[in-house]
Amino acid sequence: xxxxxxxxNKFVVKILSDNFSxxxxxxxxxxxxxxxxxxxxxxxxFLLFLRDNNELKYDxxxxxxxxxYPEIDQLGVVYHLHxxxxxxxxxxxxxxxxxxxxxPTATNIWPSANWMERETFDxxxxxxxGHPNLVRILNVDDMTAFPLRKDFPLExxxxxxxxxxxxxx
Amino acid sequence: MAEKQNxxxxxxxxxxxxxxxxxxxxxxxxxxxxGLARKNSLWPxxxxxxxxxxxxxxxxxxxxxxxxxxxxRLSFSPRQSDLLMVMGTVAKKMGPVLREIYIQMAxxxxxxxxxxxxxxxxxxxTYSVLQGIDRIIPVDVYVPGCPPRPEQIIxxxxxxxxxxxxxxxxxxxxxxxxxxxxxxxxx
Ligand code: SF4
Numbered sequence: 001x002x003x004x005x006x007x008x009n010k011f012v013v014k015i016l017s018d019n020f021s022x023x024x025x026x027x028x029x030x031x032x033x034x035x036x037x038x039x040x041x042x043x044x045x046f047l048l049f050l051r052d053n054n055e056l057k058y059d060x061x062x063x064x065x066x067x068x069y070p071e072i073d074q075l076g077v078v079y080h081l082h083x084x085x086x087x088x089x090x091x092x093x094x095x096x097x098x099x100x101x102x103x104p105t106a107t108n109i110w111p112s113a114n115w116m117e118r119e120t121f122d123x124x125x126x127x128x129x130g131h132p133n134l135v136r137i138l139n140v141d142d143m144t145a146f147p148l149r150k151d152f153p154l155e156x157x158x159x160x161x162x163x164x165x166x167x168x169x
Numbered sequence: 170m171a172e173k174q175n176x177x178x179x180x181x182x183x184x185x186x187x188x189x190x191x192x193x194x195x196x197x198x199x200x201x202x203x204g205l206a207r208k209n210s211l212w213p214x215x216x217x218x219x220x221x222x223x224x225x226x227x228x229x230x231x232x233x234x235x236x237x238x239x240x241x242r243l244s245f246s247p248r249q250s251d252l253l254m255v256m257g258t259v260a261k262k263m264g265p266v267l268r269e270i271y272i273q274m275a276x277x278x279x280x281x282x283x284x285x286x287x288x289x290x291x292x293x294x295t296y297s298v299l300q301g302i303d304r305i306i307p308v309d310v311y312v313p314g315c316p317p318r319p320e321q322i323i324x325x326x327x328x329x330x331x332x333x334x335x336x337x338x339x340x341x342x343x344x345x346x347x348x349x350x351x352x353x354x355x356x
Contacts, residue, residue: 156290156298159290159300161289162294
């Protein structure tokens, strides 16, 4: 775990709420990391601001991945950012409806988002608008499902030799 | 010196096939002679994708030494091998590659599925893993275990050798074999 830098967290939150008061849905510190949820309309300018603001400089996208909330029919994306200059981490979340899962791409901000967004598309079916090549990356090309959505059955559905009562199908 | 035990770990020279022998000559059928030669000089192609492959390394190493059974030379080209050893988990994305390798092998060819994963998908009952390689290529011998011990792999090889030594030279032309190939959409 990272050392919590409460002062820095406060400072970052202040800058962000000064500039994006409307867009920020929620901000909290989970375990050791500042975590900010923003609306999907604001996600792209928000990320760009995080990268380019002189005080913040989150120039490194550590990781990006999808989430599925079946109870509220939403898909989400979480971005982990790292400021190499300030040695500070931040987690940014956003959500979109399951029925129309479209989000803007982050490849125009960090080119390294390319494969991670492809993976997120592959497993969750989130469409990243503006992505240069949004095709499956890990699963077989002819797959039609999005296997990490919670309603997708984990077991291979073509097996006939297993006793269902023993395997919880 | 103690007499050598005739066990799986100390093979003796290959036994001569049935035939007529007399002073200075030995006669047998061509089929049996070829079978003898084939079975004692298998060139395996190791297709090792995960943990079972590690067990194969032990099998190939000095202690178990698969070379004693005539498989000294591993072939890493499918065109120059006659035994495809599939050892490990085969992801669905790997399936077409495995199939291509099998098709590229020249006749005669045999396949051994080593371990639970290659035989049935093993513990990986999931959307991304092929549930047994026999879904895409025909398999001659299955070796159970997760992973099987080198002795079991050697046992599987010996079962393959029995098959190789006893099958007809022209097995590939039999109606049964052709039906099998058709089942897998191969020519
Ligand atoms: S059968 Fe077991 S040891 Fe072999 S590849 Fe599968 S998981 Fe690994």
